[in-house]
Amino acid sequence: MALRRVGEWVGFEGDELSEYLATVRPIHNQALEDRKAGQAERDLRDEYFEFLNENVLSAEPVITHLRRYQTDEEVVGLFETASVPIRDTFRSQSVIDYELDEIVDFVMLLKLLERYHKMADSGIEPLENLHSLVYLTNYQLSESDSYSVTEDHGFGMLEKTGYRYTFERRDDYVWSDSLQRDLDRLVAWQLFDRELIDEPKPEWDRTYSISLGQAATLFLTRFEKRLDSFDSLLLKEWEMRQNDVIDDFATSSKVGISSHLESLDRFSNSSDGQIVLNGRAKKFTSDQDQRGIKINV
Known part of the structure:
Protein backbone atom coordinates (compact mmCIF):
# COMPACT_ATOMS: atom_id res chain seq x y z
CA MET A 1 0.00 0.00 0.00
CA ALA A 2 2.87 2.39 0.78
CA LEU A 3 4.40 1.88 -2.66
CA ARG A 4 1.05 2.64 -4.30
CA ARG A 5 0.46 5.75 -2.17
CA VAL A 6 3.88 7.10 -3.11
CA GLY A 7 3.14 6.54 -6.81
CA GLU A 8 -0.19 8.35 -6.48
CA TRP A 9 1.56 11.16 -4.57
CA VAL A 10 4.00 11.58 -7.47
CA GLY A 11 1.01 11.94 -9.79
CA PHE A 12 0.95 8.57 -11.53
CA GLU A 13 -2.41 7.07 -12.45
CA GLY A 14 -3.74 4.41 -14.80
CA ASP A 15 -1.06 2.77 -16.95
CA GLU A 16 1.63 5.09 -15.56
CA LEU A 17 0.87 3.90 -12.02
CA SER A 18 0.86 0.26 -13.14
CA GLU A 19 4.25 0.66 -14.82
CA TYR A 20 5.67 2.38 -11.73
CA LEU A 21 4.48 -0.50 -9.53
CA ALA A 22 5.86 -3.07 -11.98
CA THR A 23 9.23 -1.32 -11.65
CA VAL A 24 9.30 -0.85 -7.89
CA ARG A 25 7.80 -4.10 -6.60
CA PRO A 26 10.59 -6.46 -7.76
CA ILE A 27 13.13 -4.09 -6.17
CA HIS A 28 11.08 -4.14 -2.96
CA ASN A 29 10.87 -7.94 -2.91
CA GLN A 30 14.59 -8.37 -3.53
CA ALA A 31 15.42 -5.83 -0.82
CA LEU A 32 13.28 -7.78 1.63
CA GLU A 33 15.02 -11.02 0.70
CA ASP A 34 18.44 -9.41 1.14
CA ARG A 35 17.40 -8.02 4.51
CA LYS A 36 16.09 -11.39 5.69
CA ALA A 37 19.41 -13.00 4.89
CA GLY A 38 21.36 -10.44 6.89
CA GLN A 39 19.03 -9.35 9.71
CA ALA A 40 16.43 -12.05 10.15
CA GLU A 41 15.83 -11.30 13.84
CA ARG A 42 15.10 -7.57 13.53
CA ASP A 43 11.49 -6.43 13.32
CA LEU A 44 11.00 -4.14 10.34
CA ARG A 45 7.63 -2.80 11.47
CA ASP A 46 8.87 0.42 13.07
CA GLU A 47 11.48 1.06 10.36
CA TYR A 48 9.50 0.16 7.25
CA PHE A 49 9.24 3.64 5.70
CA GLU A 50 12.96 4.21 6.24
CA PHE A 51 13.64 0.83 4.67
CA LEU A 52 11.60 1.83 1.60
CA ASN A 53 13.43 5.11 1.21
CA GLU A 54 16.92 3.69 1.62
CA ASN A 55 16.57 0.37 -0.20
CA VAL A 56 13.73 0.71 -2.70
CA LEU A 57 12.64 4.20 -3.72
CA SER A 58 16.19 5.50 -4.16
CA ALA A 59 17.19 2.62 -6.47
CA GLU A 60 18.46 3.63 -9.91
CA PRO A 61 15.65 1.91 -11.92
CA VAL A 62 13.08 3.91 -9.95
CA ILE A 63 14.92 7.19 -10.58
CA THR A 64 15.18 6.34 -14.28
CA HIS A 65 11.45 5.59 -14.39
CA LEU A 66 10.60 8.93 -12.76
CA ARG A 67 12.69 10.86 -15.28
CA ARG A 68 11.17 8.92 -18.18
CA TYR A 69 7.81 10.40 -17.19
CA GLN A 70 9.31 13.87 -16.72
CA THR A 71 8.65 13.98 -12.99
CA ASP A 72 9.45 17.30 -11.32
CA GLU A 73 13.18 17.39 -10.45
CA GLU A 74 12.42 18.45 -6.89
CA VAL A 75 10.41 15.27 -6.43
CA VAL A 76 13.11 13.18 -8.10
CA GLY A 77 15.59 14.72 -5.66
CA LEU A 78 13.57 13.40 -2.72
CA PHE A 79 13.81 9.90 -4.17
CA GLU A 80 17.57 10.25 -4.80
CA THR A 81 18.24 11.42 -1.25
CA ALA A 82 16.00 8.73 0.29
CA SER A 83 13.73 11.35 1.83
CA VAL A 84 10.30 10.74 0.26
CA PRO A 85 7.65 11.77 2.85
CA ILE A 86 5.94 8.38 2.79
CA ARG A 87 3.99 8.85 6.01
CA ASP A 88 2.51 12.10 4.70
CA THR A 89 1.18 10.36 1.58
CA PHE A 90 -1.09 8.37 3.92
CA ARG A 91 -2.17 11.38 5.96
CA SER A 92 -3.05 13.38 2.86
CA GLN A 93 -5.56 10.69 1.88
CA SER A 94 -7.18 10.19 5.29
CA VAL A 95 -10.44 11.37 3.73
Missing part, protein backbone atom coordinates in the same frame (compact mmCIF):
# COMPACT_ATOMS: atom_id res chain seq x y z
CA ILE A 96 -11.14 9.76 0.36
CA ASP A 97 -14.00 10.24 -2.07
CA TYR A 98 -15.74 7.10 -3.32
CA GLU A 99 -18.71 6.70 -5.59
CA LEU A 100 -21.72 4.61 -4.64
CA ASP A 101 -20.72 1.77 -6.99
CA GLU A 102 -17.39 1.37 -5.15
CA ILE A 103 -19.04 1.35 -1.73
CA VAL A 104 -21.40 -1.42 -2.89
CA ASP A 105 -18.41 -3.57 -3.88
CA PHE A 106 -16.76 -3.02 -0.50
CA VAL A 107 -19.94 -4.10 1.32
CA MET A 108 -20.32 -7.21 -0.85
CA LEU A 109 -16.70 -8.18 -0.19
CA LEU A 110 -17.34 -7.87 3.54
CA LYS A 111 -20.38 -10.11 3.20
CA LEU A 112 -18.35 -12.62 1.18
CA LEU A 113 -15.71 -12.87 3.92
CA GLU A 114 -18.39 -13.06 6.61
CA ARG A 115 -20.18 -15.92 4.84
CA TYR A 116 -16.91 -17.73 4.19
CA HIS A 117 -15.93 -17.53 7.87
CA LYS A 118 -19.29 -18.95 8.92
CA MET A 119 -18.88 -21.88 6.52
CA ALA A 120 -15.17 -22.63 6.99
CA ASP A 121 -14.46 -21.04 10.40
CA SER A 122 -11.31 -19.48 8.95
CA GLY A 123 -10.05 -16.81 6.60
CA ILE A 124 -9.49 -17.45 2.90
CA GLU A 125 -6.13 -18.90 1.95
CA PRO A 126 -4.23 -18.55 -0.24
CA LEU A 127 -4.94 -15.04 -1.55
CA GLU A 128 -5.65 -16.21 -5.11
CA ASN A 129 -8.60 -18.25 -3.83
CA LEU A 130 -10.36 -15.01 -2.88
CA HIS A 131 -9.89 -13.71 -6.42
CA SER A 132 -11.28 -16.96 -7.79
CA LEU A 133 -14.35 -16.84 -5.51
CA VAL A 134 -15.17 -13.26 -6.54
CA TYR A 135 -14.71 -14.28 -10.18
CA LEU A 136 -17.04 -17.26 -9.76
CA THR A 137 -19.68 -14.95 -8.25
CA ASN A 138 -19.53 -12.72 -11.33
CA TYR A 139 -19.44 -15.77 -13.58
CA GLN A 140 -22.65 -17.12 -12.00
CA LEU A 141 -24.33 -13.74 -12.51
CA SER A 142 -23.16 -13.56 -16.12
CA GLU A 143 -24.76 -16.94 -16.80
CA SER A 144 -28.13 -15.86 -15.37
CA ASP A 145 -31.13 -14.89 -17.51
CA SER A 146 -31.31 -11.12 -17.47
CA TYR A 147 -33.17 -9.75 -20.50
CA SER A 148 -30.37 -7.21 -20.73
CA VAL A 149 -29.96 -5.28 -23.97
CA THR A 150 -26.27 -6.17 -23.86
CA GLU A 151 -26.81 -9.87 -23.25
CA ASP A 152 -25.29 -10.66 -26.64
CA HIS A 153 -22.03 -9.06 -25.51
CA GLY A 154 -21.50 -11.58 -22.72
CA PHE A 155 -22.34 -9.45 -19.69
CA GLY A 156 -25.73 -10.93 -18.78
CA MET A 157 -26.67 -9.98 -15.22
CA LEU A 158 -23.41 -8.04 -14.91
CA GLU A 159 -25.15 -5.28 -16.82
CA LYS A 160 -27.42 -5.00 -13.79
CA THR A 161 -25.27 -5.99 -10.83
CA GLY A 162 -22.10 -7.84 -9.82
CA TYR A 163 -18.56 -6.71 -8.98
CA ARG A 164 -16.96 -4.13 -11.26
CA TYR A 165 -13.71 -6.14 -11.44
CA THR A 166 -12.28 -7.54 -14.68
CA PHE A 167 -10.43 -10.86 -14.38
CA GLU A 168 -7.61 -12.44 -16.35
CA ARG A 169 -6.25 -15.95 -16.27
CA ARG A 170 -3.06 -16.48 -14.25
CA ASP A 171 -1.88 -20.05 -14.72
CA ASP A 172 -4.46 -22.14 -12.82
CA TYR A 173 -6.40 -19.31 -11.15
CA VAL A 174 -7.88 -15.91 -11.99
CA TRP A 175 -6.64 -12.48 -10.94
CA SER A 176 -7.95 -8.92 -10.94
CA ASP A 177 -5.62 -5.95 -10.36
CA SER A 178 -8.58 -3.71 -9.54
CA LEU A 179 -9.88 -6.18 -6.95
CA GLN A 180 -6.42 -6.34 -5.40
CA ARG A 181 -6.34 -2.54 -5.13
CA ASP A 182 -9.61 -2.62 -3.21
CA LEU A 183 -8.32 -5.41 -0.96
CA ASP A 184 -5.26 -3.29 -0.18
CA ARG A 185 -7.55 -0.42 0.80
CA LEU A 186 -9.68 -2.62 3.03
CA VAL A 187 -6.58 -4.00 4.74
CA ALA A 188 -5.26 -0.47 5.30
CA TRP A 189 -8.57 0.48 6.96
CA GLN A 190 -8.43 -2.66 9.17
CA LEU A 191 -11.64 -3.96 7.64
CA PHE A 192 -9.64 -6.95 6.39
CA ASP A 193 -6.64 -8.65 7.97
CA ARG A 194 -3.87 -10.06 5.76
CA GLU A 195 -1.38 -12.53 7.23
CA LEU A 196 1.63 -14.28 5.77
CA ILE A 197 1.19 -18.06 5.91
CA ASP A 198 4.05 -19.75 7.74
CA GLU A 199 3.86 -23.09 5.94
CA PRO A 200 2.39 -22.51 2.48
CA LYS A 201 1.60 -25.40 0.17
CA PRO A 202 3.77 -25.83 -2.95
CA GLU A 203 0.90 -25.07 -5.35
CA TRP A 204 0.13 -21.71 -3.71
CA ASP A 205 1.28 -18.61 -5.55
CA ARG A 206 0.18 -15.85 -3.15
CA THR A 207 1.02 -17.08 0.34
CA TYR A 208 -1.31 -14.80 2.29
CA SER A 209 -4.63 -15.36 4.02
CA ILE A 210 -7.45 -12.81 4.13
CA SER A 211 -9.93 -12.54 6.99
CA LEU A 212 -12.26 -9.97 8.52
CA GLY A 213 -10.56 -7.31 10.60
CA GLN A 214 -11.68 -5.71 13.84
CA ALA A 215 -13.26 -2.74 12.07
CA ALA A 216 -15.28 -5.11 9.86
CA THR A 217 -16.71 -6.90 12.89
CA LEU A 218 -17.89 -3.58 14.32
CA PHE A 219 -19.32 -2.51 10.96
CA LEU A 220 -21.20 -5.77 10.37
CA THR A 221 -22.61 -5.70 13.91
CA ARG A 222 -23.69 -2.07 13.65
CA PHE A 223 -25.52 -2.54 10.34
CA GLU A 224 -26.56 -6.18 10.77
CA LYS A 225 -30.30 -5.66 10.19
CA ARG A 226 -29.79 -3.58 7.04
CA LEU A 227 -27.22 -5.97 5.56
CA ASP A 228 -29.16 -9.15 6.32
CA SER A 229 -31.97 -8.21 3.96
CA PHE A 230 -31.37 -5.90 1.01
CA ASP A 231 -34.32 -3.91 -0.36
CA SER A 232 -32.78 -3.99 -3.83
CA LEU A 233 -33.75 -6.95 -6.02
CA LEU A 234 -30.42 -6.60 -7.84
CA LEU A 235 -28.40 -6.84 -4.65
CA LYS A 236 -30.49 -9.78 -3.46
CA GLU A 237 -29.71 -11.64 -6.68
CA TRP A 238 -26.04 -10.77 -6.33
CA GLU A 239 -25.92 -12.02 -2.74
CA MET A 240 -27.76 -15.23 -3.59
CA ARG A 241 -25.26 -16.10 -6.30
CA GLN A 242 -22.36 -15.18 -4.03
CA ASN A 243 -23.70 -17.33 -1.20
CA ASP A 244 -24.08 -20.25 -3.61
CA VAL A 245 -20.42 -19.93 -4.58
CA ILE A 246 -19.25 -19.76 -0.95
CA ASP A 247 -21.44 -22.68 0.08
CA ASP A 248 -19.97 -24.78 -2.76
CA PHE A 249 -16.31 -23.84 -2.33
CA ALA A 250 -15.71 -22.71 1.27
CA THR A 251 -14.07 -26.02 2.11
CA SER A 252 -12.31 -26.47 -1.23
CA SER A 253 -8.54 -26.31 -1.63
CA LYS A 254 -6.86 -24.26 -4.33
CA VAL A 255 -6.54 -27.47 -6.36
CA GLY A 256 -10.27 -28.07 -6.08
CA ILE A 257 -11.18 -24.53 -7.15
CA SER A 258 -8.66 -24.66 -10.00
CA SER A 259 -10.18 -27.93 -11.18
CA HIS A 260 -13.60 -26.28 -11.29
CA LEU A 261 -12.21 -23.30 -13.21
CA GLU A 262 -10.78 -25.69 -15.80
CA SER A 263 -14.29 -27.07 -16.32
CA LEU A 264 -15.51 -23.62 -17.45
CA ASP A 265 -15.09 -22.93 -21.16
CA ARG A 266 -14.30 -19.24 -20.60
CA PHE A 267 -11.34 -20.21 -18.45
CA SER A 268 -10.09 -23.35 -20.17
CA ASN A 269 -10.23 -21.73 -23.62
CA SER A 270 -8.20 -18.71 -22.46
CA SER A 271 -4.42 -18.46 -22.42
CA ASP A 272 -2.35 -17.08 -19.54
CA GLY A 273 -2.90 -13.33 -19.18
CA GLN A 274 -6.08 -13.28 -21.28
CA ILE A 275 -9.25 -11.65 -19.92
CA VAL A 276 -11.79 -14.29 -18.90
CA LEU A 277 -14.59 -11.99 -17.69
CA ASN A 278 -15.30 -8.26 -17.72
CA GLY A 279 -16.81 -6.52 -14.73
CA ARG A 280 -20.17 -4.81 -14.74
CA ALA A 281 -20.59 -2.20 -17.42
CA LYS A 282 -22.91 0.19 -15.63
CA LYS A 283 -22.44 1.94 -12.31
CA PHE A 284 -24.97 2.14 -9.54
CA THR A 285 -26.51 5.61 -9.29
CA SER A 286 -28.42 7.49 -6.64
CA ASP A 287 -30.97 10.28 -6.77
CA GLN A 288 -28.44 12.65 -5.24
CA ASP A 289 -25.60 14.45 -6.92
CA GLN A 290 -22.88 11.88 -7.74
CA ARG A 291 -19.98 13.90 -6.41
CA GLY A 292 -18.89 11.04 -4.22
CA ILE A 293 -19.21 9.77 -0.69
CA LYS A 294 -16.58 10.76 1.85
CA ILE A 295 -15.32 8.10 4.19
CA ASN A 296 -13.07 9.10 7.07
CA VAL A 297 -10.48 6.28 7.19
Whole structure:
Protein backbone atom coordinates (compact mmCIF):
# COMPACT_ATOMS: atom_id res chain seq x y z
CA MET A 1 0.00 0.00 0.00
CA ALA A 2 2.87 2.39 0.78
CA LEU A 3 4.40 1.88 -2.66
CA ARG A 4 1.05 2.64 -4.30
CA ARG A 5 0.46 5.75 -2.17
CA VAL A 6 3.88 7.10 -3.11
CA GLY A 7 3.14 6.54 -6.81
CA GLU A 8 -0.19 8.35 -6.48
CA TRP A 9 1.56 11.16 -4.57
CA VAL A 10 4.00 11.58 -7.47
CA GLY A 11 1.01 11.94 -9.79
CA PHE A 12 0.95 8.57 -11.53
CA GLU A 13 -2.41 7.07 -12.45
CA GLY A 14 -3.74 4.41 -14.80
CA ASP A 15 -1.06 2.77 -16.95
CA GLU A 16 1.63 5.09 -15.56
CA LEU A 17 0.87 3.90 -12.02
CA SER A 18 0.86 0.26 -13.14
CA GLU A 19 4.25 0.66 -14.82
CA TYR A 20 5.67 2.38 -11.73
CA LEU A 21 4.48 -0.50 -9.53
CA ALA A 22 5.86 -3.07 -11.98
CA THR A 23 9.23 -1.32 -11.65
CA VAL A 24 9.30 -0.85 -7.89
CA ARG A 25 7.80 -4.10 -6.60
CA PRO A 26 10.59 -6.46 -7.76
CA ILE A 27 13.13 -4.09 -6.17
CA HIS A 28 11.08 -4.14 -2.96
CA ASN A 29 10.87 -7.94 -2.91
CA GLN A 30 14.59 -8.37 -3.53
CA ALA A 31 15.42 -5.83 -0.82
CA LEU A 32 13.28 -7.78 1.63
CA GLU A 33 15.02 -11.02 0.70
CA ASP A 34 18.44 -9.41 1.14
CA ARG A 35 17.40 -8.02 4.51
CA LYS A 36 16.09 -11.39 5.69
CA ALA A 37 19.41 -13.00 4.89
CA GLY A 38 21.36 -10.44 6.89
CA GLN A 39 19.03 -9.35 9.71
CA ALA A 40 16.43 -12.05 10.15
CA GLU A 41 15.83 -11.30 13.84
CA ARG A 42 15.10 -7.57 13.53
CA ASP A 43 11.49 -6.43 13.32
CA LEU A 44 11.00 -4.14 10.34
CA ARG A 45 7.63 -2.80 11.47
CA ASP A 46 8.87 0.42 13.07
CA GLU A 47 11.48 1.06 10.36
CA TYR A 48 9.50 0.16 7.25
CA PHE A 49 9.24 3.64 5.70
CA GLU A 50 12.96 4.21 6.24
CA PHE A 51 13.64 0.83 4.67
CA LEU A 52 11.60 1.83 1.60
CA ASN A 53 13.43 5.11 1.21
CA GLU A 54 16.92 3.69 1.62
CA ASN A 55 16.57 0.37 -0.20
CA VAL A 56 13.73 0.71 -2.70
CA LEU A 57 12.64 4.20 -3.72
CA SER A 58 16.19 5.50 -4.16
CA ALA A 59 17.19 2.62 -6.47
CA GLU A 60 18.46 3.63 -9.91
CA PRO A 61 15.65 1.91 -11.92
CA VAL A 62 13.08 3.91 -9.95
CA ILE A 63 14.92 7.19 -10.58
CA THR A 64 15.18 6.34 -14.28
CA HIS A 65 11.45 5.59 -14.39
CA LEU A 66 10.60 8.93 -12.76
CA ARG A 67 12.69 10.86 -15.28
CA ARG A 68 11.17 8.92 -18.18
CA TYR A 69 7.81 10.40 -17.19
CA GLN A 70 9.31 13.87 -16.72
CA THR A 71 8.65 13.98 -12.99
CA ASP A 72 9.45 17.30 -11.32
CA GLU A 73 13.18 17.39 -10.45
CA GLU A 74 12.42 18.45 -6.89
CA VAL A 75 10.41 15.27 -6.43
CA VAL A 76 13.11 13.18 -8.10
CA GLY A 77 15.59 14.72 -5.66
CA LEU A 78 13.57 13.40 -2.72
CA PHE A 79 13.81 9.90 -4.17
CA GLU A 80 17.57 10.25 -4.80
CA THR A 81 18.24 11.42 -1.25
CA ALA A 82 16.00 8.73 0.29
CA SER A 83 13.73 11.35 1.83
CA VAL A 84 10.30 10.74 0.26
CA PRO A 85 7.65 11.77 2.85
CA ILE A 86 5.94 8.38 2.79
CA ARG A 87 3.99 8.85 6.01
CA ASP A 88 2.51 12.10 4.70
CA THR A 89 1.18 10.36 1.58
CA PHE A 90 -1.09 8.37 3.92
CA ARG A 91 -2.17 11.38 5.96
CA SER A 92 -3.05 13.38 2.86
CA GLN A 93 -5.56 10.69 1.88
CA SER A 94 -7.18 10.19 5.29
CA VAL A 95 -10.44 11.37 3.73
CA ILE A 96 -11.14 9.76 0.36
CA ASP A 97 -14.00 10.24 -2.07
CA TYR A 98 -15.74 7.10 -3.32
CA GLU A 99 -18.71 6.70 -5.59
CA LEU A 100 -21.72 4.61 -4.64
CA ASP A 101 -20.72 1.77 -6.99
CA GLU A 102 -17.39 1.37 -5.15
CA ILE A 103 -19.04 1.35 -1.73
CA VAL A 104 -21.40 -1.42 -2.89
CA ASP A 105 -18.41 -3.57 -3.88
CA PHE A 106 -16.76 -3.02 -0.50
CA VAL A 107 -19.94 -4.10 1.32
CA MET A 108 -20.32 -7.21 -0.85
CA LEU A 109 -16.70 -8.18 -0.19
CA LEU A 110 -17.34 -7.87 3.54
CA LYS A 111 -20.38 -10.11 3.20
CA LEU A 112 -18.35 -12.62 1.18
CA LEU A 113 -15.71 -12.87 3.92
CA GLU A 114 -18.39 -13.06 6.61
CA ARG A 115 -20.18 -15.92 4.84
CA TYR A 116 -16.91 -17.73 4.19
CA HIS A 117 -15.93 -17.53 7.87
CA LYS A 118 -19.29 -18.95 8.92
CA MET A 119 -18.88 -21.88 6.52
CA ALA A 120 -15.17 -22.63 6.99
CA ASP A 121 -14.46 -21.04 10.40
CA SER A 122 -11.31 -19.48 8.95
CA GLY A 123 -10.05 -16.81 6.60
CA ILE A 124 -9.49 -17.45 2.90
CA GLU A 125 -6.13 -18.90 1.95
CA PRO A 126 -4.23 -18.55 -0.24
CA LEU A 127 -4.94 -15.04 -1.55
CA GLU A 128 -5.65 -16.21 -5.11
CA ASN A 129 -8.60 -18.25 -3.83
CA LEU A 130 -10.36 -15.01 -2.88
CA HIS A 131 -9.89 -13.71 -6.42
CA SER A 132 -11.28 -16.96 -7.79
CA LEU A 133 -14.35 -16.84 -5.51
CA VAL A 134 -15.17 -13.26 -6.54
CA TYR A 135 -14.71 -14.28 -10.18
CA LEU A 136 -17.04 -17.26 -9.76
CA THR A 137 -19.68 -14.95 -8.25
CA ASN A 138 -19.53 -12.72 -11.33
CA TYR A 139 -19.44 -15.77 -13.58
CA GLN A 140 -22.65 -17.12 -12.00
CA LEU A 141 -24.33 -13.74 -12.51
CA SER A 142 -23.16 -13.56 -16.12
CA GLU A 143 -24.76 -16.94 -16.80
CA SER A 144 -28.13 -15.86 -15.37
CA ASP A 145 -31.13 -14.89 -17.51
CA SER A 146 -31.31 -11.12 -17.47
CA TYR A 147 -33.17 -9.75 -20.50
CA SER A 148 -30.37 -7.21 -20.73
CA VAL A 149 -29.96 -5.28 -23.97
CA THR A 150 -26.27 -6.17 -23.86
CA GLU A 151 -26.81 -9.87 -23.25
CA ASP A 152 -25.29 -10.66 -26.64
CA HIS A 153 -22.03 -9.06 -25.51
CA GLY A 154 -21.50 -11.58 -22.72
CA PHE A 155 -22.34 -9.45 -19.69
CA GLY A 156 -25.73 -10.93 -18.78
CA MET A 157 -26.67 -9.98 -15.22
CA LEU A 158 -23.41 -8.04 -14.91
CA GLU A 159 -25.15 -5.28 -16.82
CA LYS A 160 -27.42 -5.00 -13.79
CA THR A 161 -25.27 -5.99 -10.83
CA GLY A 162 -22.10 -7.84 -9.82
CA TYR A 163 -18.56 -6.71 -8.98
CA ARG A 164 -16.96 -4.13 -11.26
CA TYR A 165 -13.71 -6.14 -11.44
CA THR A 166 -12.28 -7.54 -14.68
CA PHE A 167 -10.43 -10.86 -14.38
CA GLU A 168 -7.61 -12.44 -16.35
CA ARG A 169 -6.25 -15.95 -16.27
CA ARG A 170 -3.06 -16.48 -14.25
CA ASP A 171 -1.88 -20.05 -14.72
CA ASP A 172 -4.46 -22.14 -12.82
CA TYR A 173 -6.40 -19.31 -11.15
CA VAL A 174 -7.88 -15.91 -11.99
CA TRP A 175 -6.64 -12.48 -10.94
CA SER A 176 -7.95 -8.92 -10.94
CA ASP A 177 -5.62 -5.95 -10.36
CA SER A 178 -8.58 -3.71 -9.54
CA LEU A 179 -9.88 -6.18 -6.95
CA GLN A 180 -6.42 -6.34 -5.40
CA ARG A 181 -6.34 -2.54 -5.13
CA ASP A 182 -9.61 -2.62 -3.21
CA LEU A 183 -8.32 -5.41 -0.96
CA ASP A 184 -5.26 -3.29 -0.18
CA ARG A 185 -7.55 -0.42 0.80
CA LEU A 186 -9.68 -2.62 3.03
CA VAL A 187 -6.58 -4.00 4.74
CA ALA A 188 -5.26 -0.47 5.30
CA TRP A 189 -8.57 0.48 6.96
CA GLN A 190 -8.43 -2.66 9.17
CA LEU A 191 -11.64 -3.96 7.64
CA PHE A 192 -9.64 -6.95 6.39
CA ASP A 193 -6.64 -8.65 7.97
CA ARG A 194 -3.87 -10.06 5.76
CA GLU A 195 -1.38 -12.53 7.23
CA LEU A 196 1.63 -14.28 5.77
CA ILE A 197 1.19 -18.06 5.91
CA ASP A 198 4.05 -19.75 7.74
CA GLU A 199 3.86 -23.09 5.94
CA PRO A 200 2.39 -22.51 2.48
CA LYS A 201 1.60 -25.40 0.17
CA PRO A 202 3.77 -25.83 -2.95
CA GLU A 203 0.90 -25.07 -5.35
CA TRP A 204 0.13 -21.71 -3.71
CA ASP A 205 1.28 -18.61 -5.55
CA ARG A 206 0.18 -15.85 -3.15
CA THR A 207 1.02 -17.08 0.34
CA TYR A 208 -1.31 -14.80 2.29
CA SER A 209 -4.63 -15.36 4.02
CA ILE A 210 -7.45 -12.81 4.13
CA SER A 211 -9.93 -12.54 6.99
CA LEU A 212 -12.26 -9.97 8.52
CA GLY A 213 -10.56 -7.31 10.60
CA GLN A 214 -11.68 -5.71 13.84
CA ALA A 215 -13.26 -2.74 12.07
CA ALA A 216 -15.28 -5.11 9.86
CA THR A 217 -16.71 -6.90 12.89
CA LEU A 218 -17.89 -3.58 14.32
CA PHE A 219 -19.32 -2.51 10.96
CA LEU A 220 -21.20 -5.77 10.37
CA THR A 221 -22.61 -5.70 13.91
CA ARG A 222 -23.69 -2.07 13.65
CA PHE A 223 -25.52 -2.54 10.34
CA GLU A 224 -26.56 -6.18 10.77
CA LYS A 225 -30.30 -5.66 10.19
CA ARG A 226 -29.79 -3.58 7.04
CA LEU A 227 -27.22 -5.97 5.56
CA ASP A 228 -29.16 -9.15 6.32
CA SER A 229 -31.97 -8.21 3.96
CA PHE A 230 -31.37 -5.90 1.01
CA ASP A 231 -34.32 -3.91 -0.36
CA SER A 232 -32.78 -3.99 -3.83
CA LEU A 233 -33.75 -6.95 -6.02
CA LEU A 234 -30.42 -6.60 -7.84
CA LEU A 235 -28.40 -6.84 -4.65
CA LYS A 236 -30.49 -9.78 -3.46
CA GLU A 237 -29.71 -11.64 -6.68
CA TRP A 238 -26.04 -10.77 -6.33
CA GLU A 239 -25.92 -12.02 -2.74
CA MET A 240 -27.76 -15.23 -3.59
CA ARG A 241 -25.26 -16.10 -6.30
CA GLN A 242 -22.36 -15.18 -4.03
CA ASN A 243 -23.70 -17.33 -1.20
CA ASP A 244 -24.08 -20.25 -3.61
CA VAL A 245 -20.42 -19.93 -4.58
CA ILE A 246 -19.25 -19.76 -0.95
CA ASP A 247 -21.44 -22.68 0.08
CA ASP A 248 -19.97 -24.78 -2.76
CA PHE A 249 -16.31 -23.84 -2.33
CA ALA A 250 -15.71 -22.71 1.27
CA THR A 251 -14.07 -26.02 2.11
CA SER A 252 -12.31 -26.47 -1.23
CA SER A 253 -8.54 -26.31 -1.63
CA LYS A 254 -6.86 -24.26 -4.33
CA VAL A 255 -6.54 -27.47 -6.36
CA GLY A 256 -10.27 -28.07 -6.08
CA ILE A 257 -11.18 -24.53 -7.15
CA SER A 258 -8.66 -24.66 -10.00
CA SER A 259 -10.18 -27.93 -11.18
CA HIS A 260 -13.60 -26.28 -11.29
CA LEU A 261 -12.21 -23.30 -13.21
CA GLU A 262 -10.78 -25.69 -15.80
CA SER A 263 -14.29 -27.07 -16.32
CA LEU A 264 -15.51 -23.62 -17.45
CA ASP A 265 -15.09 -22.93 -21.16
CA ARG A 266 -14.30 -19.24 -20.60
CA PHE A 267 -11.34 -20.21 -18.45
CA SER A 268 -10.09 -23.35 -20.17
CA ASN A 269 -10.23 -21.73 -23.62
CA SER A 270 -8.20 -18.71 -22.46
CA SER A 271 -4.42 -18.46 -22.42
CA ASP A 272 -2.35 -17.08 -19.54
CA GLY A 273 -2.90 -13.33 -19.18
CA GLN A 274 -6.08 -13.28 -21.28
CA ILE A 275 -9.25 -11.65 -19.92
CA VAL A 276 -11.79 -14.29 -18.90
CA LEU A 277 -14.59 -11.99 -17.69
CA ASN A 278 -15.30 -8.26 -17.72
CA GLY A 279 -16.81 -6.52 -14.73
CA ARG A 280 -20.17 -4.81 -14.74
CA ALA A 281 -20.59 -2.20 -17.42
CA LYS A 282 -22.91 0.19 -15.63
CA LYS A 283 -22.44 1.94 -12.31
CA PHE A 284 -24.97 2.14 -9.54
CA THR A 285 -26.51 5.61 -9.29
CA SER A 286 -28.42 7.49 -6.64
CA ASP A 287 -30.97 10.28 -6.77
CA GLN A 288 -28.44 12.65 -5.24
CA ASP A 289 -25.60 14.45 -6.92
CA GLN A 290 -22.88 11.88 -7.74
CA ARG A 291 -19.98 13.90 -6.41
CA GLY A 292 -18.89 11.04 -4.22
CA ILE A 293 -19.21 9.77 -0.69
CA LYS A 294 -16.58 10.76 1.85
CA ILE A 295 -15.32 8.10 4.19
CA ASN A 296 -13.07 9.10 7.07
CA VAL A 297 -10.48 6.28 7.19
